[in-house]
Amino acid sequence: MARDQTAARRRAPGLDSPQEVRRRFLPRPSIDPEAFGRLSEAFARFMGTPRFLIYMSCFIVLWVLWNTVAPGDLRFDPYAFLFLTLLLSLQASYAAPLILLAQNRQDDRDRVSLEQDRQRAERNLADTEYLAREVAALRIAMRDVATRDFLRSELRGLVEELDGGREDGDRGRGRTRQGRPDGRPEGRPGAPTLGA
Numbered sequence: 001m002a003r004d005q006t007a008a009r010r011r012a013p014g015l016d017s018p019q020e021v022r023r024r025f026l027p028r029p030s031i032d033p034e035a036f037g038r039l040s041e042a043f044a045r046f047m048g049t050p051r052f053l054i055y056m057s058c059f060i061v062l063w064v065l066w067n068t069v070a071p072g073d074l075r076f077d078p079y080a081f082l083f084l085t086l087l088l089s090l091q092a093s094y095a096a097p098l099i100l101l102a103q104n105r106q107d108d109r110d111r112v113s114l115e116q117d118r119q120r121a122e123r124n125l126a127d128t129e130y131l132a133r134e135v136a137a138l139r140i141a142m143r144d145v146a147t148r149d150f151l152r153s154e155l156r157g158l159v160e161e162l163d164g165g166r167e168d169g170d171r172g173r174g175r176t177r178q179g180r181p182d183g184r185p186e187g188r189p190g191a192p193t194l195g196a
Helices: 002-011 033-047 050-069 082-144 148-173
Strands: none
Touching (some): 033 082
16 A cells, blocks of 8 residues: 555656646637737727717617618618617627726836836936035035135235235335335345235
8 A cells, every 4th residue: 555655656746847738629729918908909999089989879870770761671670679789788798808908908008117217216316315415525525625715815915914014124124115225126136026
């Protein structure tokens, strides 16, 4: 008995082995889901147009007129219009799943689009945060940088200090502002002075 169980275990495929492909008596038709989806979307798009409503209304009016006004031997659907009712219910039974399939495909596209929009928004947020940090770093760095107006005011103050110091020194020695009592500048001949 133990041998029979062991043999049965060997014959039965485990979860780690692939399942054998069974042959069918009738071959399964291969349907391209993408082509079928495009067809269902085109059908649903056409059914949502005023043209379809006008065509359908004209068809029903012609059907009813033909089966009420035409001679009796040419009428194919008597007054209860059972055949017309059957055709309309058949059309509705096919239209509903096709419209649902088209809506599912649109939902899938919307989901992909929303995911791409979310990723794009995350990238934009990261870029914006990076730029905000860079601008803040530049503002902090600019606090330590001397501006043109600051440099001018500092230089102006230094020139005034130098001129003030020179005037004090000239008064003490009895010299003119130019440097020597005779009016010639001090230092090398032809050298410009700072106040000139």
